Amino acid sequence: EAGVTQFPSHSVIEKGQTVTLRCDPISGHDNLYWYRRVMGKEIKFLLHFVKESKQDESGMPNNRFLAERTGGTYSTLKVQPAELEDSGVYFCASSPFENTEAFFGQGTRLTVV
Amino acid sequence: DQQVKQNSPSLSVQEGRISILNCDYTNSMFDYFLWYKKYPAEGPTFLISISSIKDKNEDGRFTVFLNKSAKHLSLHIVPSQPGDSAVYFCAARAWYSGGGADGLTFGKGTHLIIQP
Numbered sequence A: 001e002a003g004v005t006q007f008p009s010h011s012v013i014e015k016g017q018t019v020t021l022r023c024d025p026i027s028g029h030d031n032l033y034w035y036r037r038v039m040g041k042e043i044k045f046l047l048h049f050v051k052e053s054k055q056d057e058s059g060m061p062n063n064r065f066l067a068e069r070t071g072g073t074y075s076t077l078k079v080q081p082a083e084l085e086d087s088g089v090y091f092c093a094s095s096p097f098e099n100t101e102a103f104f105g106q107g108t109r110l111t112v113v
Numbered sequence B: 001d002q003q004v005k006q007n008s009p010s011l012s013v014q015e016g017r018i019s020i021l022n023c024d025y026t027n028s029m030f031d032y033f034l035w036y037k038k039y040p041a042e043g044p045t046f047l048i049s050i051s052s053i054k055d056k057n058e059d060g061r062f063t064v065f066l067n068k069s070a071k072h073l074s075l076h077i078v079p080s081q082p083g084d085s086a087v088y089f090c091a092a093r094a095w096y097s098g099g100g101a102d103g104l105t106f107g108k109g110t111h112l113i114i115q116p
Helices: none
Strands: A005-007 A010-013 A019-024 A031-037 A043-050 A053-056 A065-068 A075-079 A088-095 A108-112 B010-014 B019-025 B030-038 B045-051 B056-059 B062-067 B072-077 B086-094 B110-115
Touching: A005 A088, A010 A019, A019 A088, A019 A108, A031 A075, A043 A065, A075 A088, B010 B019, B019 B030, B019 B086, B019 B110, B030 B062, B045 B056, B045 B062, B045 B072, B072 B086
Parallel strands: A010 A108, B010 B110
Antiparallel strands: A005 A019, A019 A075, A031 A043, A031 A088, A043 A053, A065 A075, A088 A108, B019 B072, B030 B045, B030 B086, B056 B062, B062 B072, B086 B110
């Protein structure tokens, strides 16, 4: 069974550009999470989908970040326009239920220059 | 304000000995705790978890202990093996009586180095 997959694995963009990250959760997992790790700091929660609905987006830094999960399958996280402080590793995770462990993808390393 | 703290950025242990990784938390709403292991350029991999109604959970070489009164948990690895060298993250989740859970709150991680 395929795990959580993220694309791209690495992205380098200029400040002001737009980037879209994609996450394919484990098939059948209703819960999908986005996290971010800025260098040297802890992994921080961004938001949580249950199927196609946003359950909790309290961790989203600002309105330059937009997450979608149309159809309740894969999810995208768009950053527009990107700023230098958006650099970091963005992780996606999924779980079948809210009260079970989440399985993480390999992450997308975003570098804004 | 960090709600989950791993105060040791790194830990070096000899192969075959016990590794003990520590984690402290401040949020009394946390009721589920997890340990994740992470290799470079990979995502965190789930290792073991414990519910707040328990004080110990064991899975092979890995045991997690929870002391609720001290708001402290620890991960014991015995015996330690070279493949255990990785960054270990402590994470916690709050479950609310009205239903639903927060996303995980992570510590900064402890880099465990197993020396031959």
